[in-house]
Amino acid sequence: MSNPDQNLASTFAFWVLRLWLGVRAVFTGLEKYAGTVTEQQPLLDEFGEPDINGAMVEVSNKVYGLEHYHGIPVPLADKFAAEPLLPGWALGIYDTVLGPLLIAMGITLLLGIAPRISLLVHGLVYVSLTVGLILIKQDGGIAWLGIHVALVALALRLVQHDRFSILKKW
Secondary structure, three states: OOOHHHHHHHHHHHHHHHHHHHHHHHHHHHHOOEEEEEEEEEOEOOOOOEOOOOOEEEEEEEEEOHHHOOOOOHHHHHHHHOOOOOOHHHHHHHHHHHHHHHHHHHHHHHHOEOHHHHHHHHHHHHHHHHHHHHHOOOHHHHHHHHHHHHHHHHHHHHHHHOOOOEOOOO
C-alpha cells in the first residue's frame, strides 16, 4: 500500500519537472528566431529631448521573426560544417527542424500530451545535441546537456504519478 503523501509529493515533483522542461524547450526554440535590428534614433539630452544639433545614435533591439531563424547558432555552424562525421545534408535538416521541434516538444509536455513520448523525444534531442558538442569539443555544453538528460530521466521515472495529461498511457 502506498503512502498518499508520498504519491502527492511525487506528483508535484513530476509537475515541476514537466513545467521546467516544457518551458525550457519552448523558449529555447523561440530563441532560434531571435535577431538584432539596428536603427538610428535621435540622441536625447538630459531632459529627454532630441539633441538640438540633430545628432543620431545607433540602437540595437532584439526582435523575433522567421527571417532571423538559425537552428544551429552561426558560430557553431561553421565548426559543425568542418566536422567530417557530420554530413552536410544531415546538418541542414537538423538546422531546419531544431527550433520547431523544440517548440513542439515543449508545448506537448506543458499540455501533457503523451508525456512519455514527449519526454523520450526530449531526451533523444538532448543526446543528439550532446553528440554534436562532443565532436566540436564543447565540454561545458556537454555537461549542461548531461544535466538535462538526467532531468528527463527523472521525469520519466516520475511520469507514473502524473494526474493530468492527454494520452496518459503514451
